[in-house]
Amino acid sequence: AQSVTQPDIHITVSEGASLELRCNYSYGATPYLFWYVQSPGQGLQLLLKYFSGDTLVQGIKGFEAEFKRSQSSFNLRKPSVHWSDAAEYFCAVGAPGDYKLSFGAGTTVTVRA
Amino acid sequence: DAGITQSPRHKVTETGTPVTLRCHQTENHRYMYWYRQDPGHGLRLIHYSYGVKDTDKGEVSDGYSVSRSKTEDFLLTLESATSSQTSVYFCAIGTEETQYFGPGTRLLVL
Numbered sequence: 001a002q003s004v005t006q007p008d009i010h011i012t013v014s015e016g017a018s019l020e021l022r023c024n025y026s027y028g029a030t031p032y033l034f035w036y037v038q039s040p041g042q043g044l045q046l047l048l049k050y051f052s053g054d055t056l057v058q059g060i061k062g063f064e065a066e067f068k069r070s071q072s073s074f075n076l077r078k079p080s081v082h083w084s085d086a087a088e089y090f091c092a093v094g095a096p097g098d099y100k101l102s103f104g105a106g107t108t109v110t111v112r113a
Numbered sequence: 114d115a116g117i118t119q120s121p122r123h124k125v126t127e128t129g130t131p132v133t134l135r136c137h138q139t140e141n142h143r144y145m146y147w148y149r150q151d152p153g154h155g156l157r158l159i160h161y162s163y164g165v166k167d168t169d170k171g172e173v174s175d176g177y178s179v180s181r182s183k184t185e186d187f188l189l190t191l192e193s194a195t196s197s198q199t200s201v202y203f204c205a206i207g208t209e210e211t212q213y214f215g216p217g218t219r220l221l222v223l
Contacts, residue, residue, distance in 0.1 A: 004155075006155075009153075032209060042216070042217075043203060043214040043215055043217055044203070046213070094209050096209065098209060099146075099208065099209050100146075101212060102158075103148075103156040104155050105155045
């Protein structure tokens with residue numbers, strides 16, 4: 001079964017600074033990888049996803065993520081954060097033919113002025 | 114946004130009381146899911162459905178049952194609520210390639 005680890009529980013970043021959130025997965029083959037964002041009191045919104053092909057994927061809100069098979073990682077990045085990026089971010093892993101997702105514990109991002 | 118609604122949005126109940134949460138979709142998706150969200154655990158799958166009357170257990174199914182009598186509705190029942198079931202419950206629809214989430218139901222069991 002697949003699993004996900006998000007090593008950072010909480011990250012604080014200044015507005016305008018870059019952001020990188022880490023995600024490590026466990027799965028025997030090439031997984032399906034996702035990043036979701038959850039604003040306070042809201043549901044989850046899909047930021048981006050990776051299935052195959054180009055290992056650098058672009059998402060909404062200016063986010064991108066890079067799949068690195070050798071490191072079993074799928075880190076999320078944004079070059080310049082905005083105050084509205086303060087939220088909780090979840091990495092998730094799935095598998096071809098398996099409709100169930102496994103989520104990481106989440107990383108809370110605080111943006112300071 | 115995917116057409117997913119959850120009801121109720123908030124509920125307070127007492128230990129030992131049965132509780133039913135409803136998920137309704139307007140997207141005609143075959144697959145529907147129930148997750149619970151708890152601090153430090155992210156989202157964990159409770160049950161999922163792959164068609165009318167077709168359901169299966171997820172990672173944390175103990176104490177929960179589900180039913181799906183129509184494509185658009187997926188019900189989650191806590192037969193006898195316990196304080197450990199205090200959580201935020203999310204319904205989702207979709208495939209292995211994309212899942213869309215509802216707004217959530219916040220449940221407090223006293």
